[in-house]
Amino acid sequence: MAGEESAFTVLLGALEGLTLEGFQEFKTKLSHVHNEGSWNIPKDALVKATCPSTLVSCMGKNYGEDAAVDVAIRLFEEMNQRDLAEKILDEKVKEYKRKYREHVAREFLRYKEVDSCLGENLSVSSRYTDLTIAKKSWSQHGGEPEGADVSWGCADTTATITVQTLFKPDEGGQATQVMVLVGAPGMGKTMTIRKMMVEWVEGTLCTQFDYVFCIDCKELSFSKEVSVLDLVSKCCPHQQMPAGNILDNQEKILFIFDGFEALGFPLAQPKDELSSDPREAKLLETTLMSLFKRTVLPESSLLITTRPTALQNLGRCLEGECYMEILGFSAAAREEYFHRYFENANKAEMAFRFTRGNKILYSLCIIPAMSWTICTILEQELYKKNNLLECSKATTYMGVFYLSWLMKCRGSNAQQDLQQFLHKLCSLAADGIWKHKVLFEEKEIKDLGLDRPDLLSLFLCEKILKKGIDHGNIYSFTHLHLQEFFAAMFYVLDDDEATDSNPEALAKDVNMLLESYSKSRKDLNLTVQFLFGLVNPKSIEYAGERIGCRISPRAREDLLRWLQMRHRGLSHTGEAMMVKELDTFHFLFEMNEKSFVQSVLGCFTGIDLHDVRLTPYDQMALCFCIKQWDGLDSVTLRSCSFHQQHRREEPATGLPRQHPRWDELRSPLHRLCQALGHVGSSLQSLRLQWCGLTEGSCEALGTLLATHPSLACLELGDGALGDGGVRLLCSGLQQPGCHLRILR
Missing domain, CATH: 1.10.1900 (c-terminal domain of poly(a) binding protein)
Incomplete structure (x- = not known):
């Protein structure tokens, strides 16, 4: 860096400060140096080096600058010129710190996302978003004093800690030396570590540490015997590392172990004695245990990230630790x-x-x-x-895409193993949904054969019960909606094995699921919705190619028949068949297949919805189905409201028509009228009664009247249309394409 001396420059200054006798003594000792891995200086070259600058140049040419500095430090110590040796060493250490920070910047400032374009690197600082991190107080044995807790979607409800405050001293001036950052897969543990490394390089975080060594436990797991010095060396890019200076100032070191669960071995009982020497190579688990139990470099600090399923194993070998849990995005x-x-x-x-x-x-x-x-x-x-x-x-597709991301986080398991594991996992999820159960005991996990740490930790969080409870650990899915997703997958996941002989095992009976939902179990709505999305041909193909799991399309016929029949009980004999439940449109939107939608809706002639608040997503599902429904002749919406987000924003009339948000900011009725007026539509009757229509709705209605000759009846109830709205309707009525006979 500009304005900063290098150790090589300091070496030149030290030689220039020697007396003539001292300079000759240095040259004499240099002539006896035999440095491994580099050229020794020829004697005739030493004879010609009659001044310090020539000698320094000669050393750099033969040894390389870093090695030349090390040789010089050793020779000055032999000459009893310890002040000069320490001065050069101090500058070498400063220079190495700069080089190490530059290395960390290259490694961590930018990263590549899964599925990103080839060569596309993203900036951590521009992408990272602060997470909600809560302080926890597990005991050293992993026990959680207040028992297990499930708080899905509650990232806003806890007093939180930020990355910037993780290692800050408390009110008493005490800083925690051992931190554990806990989070389920996808919660952002590794990204948080990247952000910490970037901010350390920038000098805005962890400034009390001269060195922060980030160790990827996935890579580390391939090592057999290592020393603490080896762990440090793996993080350092340069051979001439001032190991002695780094290790002697242990209170200035922070070790970060990212992804502890990837190590895959218990640390509670090391096979040999713990080490106190950072240079001593031992089995990997023994070296790690020595660091964690503070028998080696006890003044250094540790930050360990882990999934909840590995927490109990980790807790047994830590002392004085503090736990932080990532709860996700607020x-x-x-x-x-x-x-x-x-x-x-x-x-x-x-x-x-x-x-x-x-x-x-x-x-x-x-x-x-x-x-x-x-x-x-x-x-x-x-x-x-x-x-x-x-x-x-639709929603299911995004769930399948997320599952494919999770699969990239696993080890190289055989596809057959994955298929069997997913079947057992989905069985657990479905059994829980049926029983209104979100927490599962350790015995249930083992009985189902789910005790596979490499796969289990991808899907379930381990919750550790307080002492005195003898049920072992308990588990939960990372989010209730993900449990519902896997519950739906249970019914469609292809299973090559023989049917489970356990009489208590949940049957893969799609019809029983659908019948229960229809009669009383409305809490099964999302599971049924996911079920439709999973048997979409694109979902089946994607799951097979990208995830490696086989989804059977056999349930499609059951789903088709159920939708065709479910509204018959709601219609009186001789009455036109009407779709009277909004969820039907969501099920069809999840299926997202034109032929299936037409097969279902071909049995009906109208829509009759009452007292529904139509969200933008509801409107999208409804309009998707209407566009595929040529036989739709009547639509009745009674006491329904059209929810539109950001109503405070300027109306669409303030934007040019080519603006990307033009359609979005128009009246929410605009989208419905566009769908109702699709080519091939045979709509005859539209009733919008007590739907809170306003003047802004009338433009869309006027356009529909003008362009849809089959529309014969329009009922608008008590909407506050205003004079302007009436004029817009009249404009539509006057068009030659309007054949309306009844207007109420």
């Missing part, structure tokens, strides 16, 4: 993440509004990896279109 952080991902404000706003309009997706966005999944898919949609009003990717 509501504000979710919106911030979308803006950071898209960078373009208009696209970010469209994507976030779309997501917030779907309460399932919005709830799942508490998981950072799910936010990334949704943004990635919506980015592809926005690349194809200018808006998301007709997004073809």
Whole structure:
């Protein structure tokens, strides 16, 4: 860096400060040096080096600058010139610190996301969004004093800690030396570590440490015997590392072990004695245990990230540790993440509004990896279109995409093992949904054969009960909606094995699920919704190619028959068959297959919905189905409201028609009228009674009247249309394409 001396420059100054006798003594000792791995200086070259600058140049040419500095330090110590040796060493250490920070910057400032374009590197600082991190107080044996807790979607409800305050001293001036950062897969542990490393390089975080060594436990797991010095060397890019200076100032070292669960071995009982010498090579588990138990470098600090399933194993070998749990994105952080991902404000706003309009997706966005999944898919949609009003990717597709991301986090397991494991996992999820159960005992996990740490930790969080409870640990899915997703997968996942002989095992009876939902179990709604999405041909193909699991399409006929028959009981004999439940449209939207939608809706002639608050996602599902429904002749919406987000914003009339948000900001009725007026529509009757219509709704209705000659009856109830609205309706009525006979 400009204005900073190098150790090589300091060496030149030290030689220039020697007397003539001292300079000759240095040259004499240098003539006897035999440095391994580099050329020794020829005697005739030493004879010609009659001044310090020539000698330094000669040393650099033959040894290399770093090795030349080490040789000089050793020779000055032999000459009893310890002040000069320490001065050069101090500068070498400073120089190495700069080089190490530059190395860390190269390694951590930018990163490549899963599925990113070839060569596309992203900036950590521009993408990272603050997470909600809560302080926990597990005992040293892993016991949680207050018992297990499930707090899905509650990242806003806890007093939180930020990355910036992790290692700050408390009110008494005491700083925690051992920190454990706990989080389920996809919660952002590794990204948080990257952000910490970047801020340490920038001098805004962990400034009390001269060195922060980040060790990837996946890579470390391949090692057999290592010393602590080896761990340090793996992080350092240069051979001439001042190991003695680094290790002697242990209070200035922070070790970060990222992904402890990847080590895959218990640390409680090392096979040999713990070490106190950082240079002593021992079995990997013994060296780690020595660090964790503070028998080696006890003044250094540790930060360990882990999934909850490895927490008990880790807790047995730590002392004086403090636990932090990543709870995910708060509501504000979710919106911030979308803006950071898209960078373009208009696209970010469209994507976030779309997501917030779907309460399932919005709830799942508490998981950072799910936010990334949704943004990635919506980015592809926005690349194809200018808006998301007709997004073809439903909730299930995003769940399948997220599952494929999880599979990238696993080891190299055989596909057959994965298929069998998923079947057992889905059985657990479905059994829990049927029994209103979200917590599972350790015995249940073992009885099902799910005690596979390499796979289990991808899907379940381990919750450790307080002392005195003898049921072992308990487990939960990382989010209730993910449990519902896997419960749906239970019914369609292909199973090559013989049927479970256990009489208590849950049967794969799709019809029983659908019948229970129809009669009383409305809590099964999302499971049924996911079921439709999973048997979509594209989902089946994607799951097979990208995840390696086989989904059977056999349930399609059961789903088709159920939808065709479910509304018959709601219609009187001789009455036209009407769709009277909004969920039907969501089920068909999840299926997202034109022929299936037409097969279902071909049995009906109308829509009759009462007392429904139509969210943007509801409107999208409804309009998708209407566009495939040529036989629709009547629509009745009674006491229904059309929810529109960001009503405080300027109306569409303030924007040019080519603006990407033109359609989005128009009256929410505009989207429905567009769908009702699709080519091939035979709509005859439209009733919008007590739906809170306003003047802004009348433009869309006027256009529908003018362009849809089959429409014969329009009933608008008590909407506050205003004079302007009436004029817009009259304009439509006067058009030659309008054949309306009844207007109420």
